[in-house]
Amino acid sequence: MTTAIEETLVLVKPDGVARNLTGEILRRIEAKGYSLVDIRMVQADRELLAQHYAEHEGKPFYEPLMEFMESGPVVAMRVAGNRVIEGVRVLAGATDPTTALPGTIRGDFGRDWGLRVQQNLVHGSDSVESAERELSLWFA
Numbered sequence: 670m671t672t673a674i675e676e677t678l679v680l681v682k683p684d685g686v687a688r689n690l691t692g693e694i695l696r697r698i699e700a701k702g703y704s705l706v707d708i709r710m711v712q713a714d715r716e717l718l719a720q721h722y723a724e725h726e727g728k729p730f731y732e733p734l735m736e737f738m739e740s741g742p743v744v745a746m747r748v749a750g751n752r753v754i755e756g757v758r759v760l761a762g763a764t765d766p767t768t769a770l771p772g773t774i775r776g777d778f779g780r781d782w783g784l785r786v787q788q789n790l791v792h793g794s795d796s797v798e799s800a801e802r803e804l805s806l807w808f809a
């Protein structure tokens with residue numbers, strides 16, 4: 670393992686904020702030893718979300734995803750640490766909360782509500798390039 674001090678974007682999605690899980694999610698990130706560098710609450714608009722989720726444009730879940738993400742405020746966090754990009758995604762668990770393992774954020778608190786899109790509480794950047802791009806969007 671090589672050392673790779675990174676920064677990543679974490680979003681507590683509207684379901685996580687509405688369910689009062691922001692503190693629990695941040696607690697897990699800090700308990701793991703990652704550092705909170707910046708944090709803000711945002712009511713995201715279409716333009717921001719379209720840029721954030723540009724890779725998913727045209728997919729069947731794109732429109733429901735947009736509606737879900739603009740349904741209420743999100744909490745955006747800049748988080749730093751060694752290999753934090755992969756680490757946060759391990760903490761988050763699999764995209765589908767039904768199969769996300771217990772011990773992960775999505776496994777412990779998420780469930781399938783039978784809606785048109787996965788309401789899975791949290792987002793974490795998936796690569797160094799995504800993290801840089803997303804951080805510049807949410808922390809302009």
Ligand code: RTP
Pocket residue numbers: 730734763764785786787788789791792793794795
């Ligand atoms: P994220 O980008 O939010 O961190 O999640 P992820 O990498 O685990 O999942 P991704 O494939 O990037 O999908 C982005 C978000 O779209 C919603 N989604 N719904 N079939 C579905 O209903 C479906 N597939 C994806 C989820 O909210 C997912 O996190």
Ligand code: MG
Pocket residue numbers: 795
């Ligand atoms: Mg993703």
